Amino acid sequence: MQIVEAPIFVELGLRVYIKRDDLIHAYISGNKWRKLKYNLIEAEKNGFQTLLTFGGAFSNHIAAVAAAGKALDFDTIGIIRGEELSPDSNPTLQFAAKCGMKLHFVNRTLYRDKEQLTQRYGRDAFVIPEGGSNQLAVKGVAEMVEEVKNQLDGKIDYFCTALGTGGTAAGIVSAFEEEVLVFPSLKISSEEAGQLILTHILQPKGHLKVIDKYHFGGYGKMNDTLLDFIRDFETQTGIPLEQVYTAKMMYGLVELAKEGFFKSGDQIVVLHTGGLQGRSELLPPIKRK
């Protein structure tokens, strides 16, 4: 847990803390570890030898499952959206293949039919959904919230996370009683994002607010404004971000602060969901403060 000393937060009297889950592991980091933990325990408990999961070309989740399989001695199968891709297409897929993950590349239509793909490629495998988001993931993320509550004194007013498949936000809102601010990294309305999150939980404890303005054009999209923001933020705070999720969330948080959304003295927790292995080559190498 680290205080974020960006000038805007200091100026406005906001106490912003970041839960540095990016530091858990180079590949099984951030929300990946939280979401995989109970899935891996369940797979092991039920005697599965193989894990099967799904993802896009740049999926941090694919990299994390591949790394977890290698570390814990599971065989792994990754079904990747995009028949034009290969294990050499990018560093994420190269890494997954190097960990021993068997990759299958399928077109977008086929990719939608997860049931059929499972039957075809991994009938006996323990299936982890896309992005790792399921009930077991929610349980793992909720544990992180309890950790944060024990680490900080005083009331936490807001808990912030990036959103992709919604499991992380679901875990937070299942365990945190106050306001959860969710920043989708894809072009999705706040209603759709809310529905996505609520497919993973029965009983939210806290109140959800989706801030759907800071996706920068959609999933994986970025521009110079976002890259400049990352460079400035890192110089000011020493906290590394990546352009797909964490930077969009932090950018959105700074914009909310500038608009006067928060009041002086508010205590805000931001989850660093990791993903630094997918950091753009346009950014400088990560320096640790």
Ligand SMILES: Cc1ncc(COP(=O)(O)O)c(C=O)c1O
């Ligand atoms: C770095 C990072 N942050 C945030 C998210 C979004 O998490 P979720 O898919 O649980 O909404 C992901 C995707 O899992 C991710 O890789």
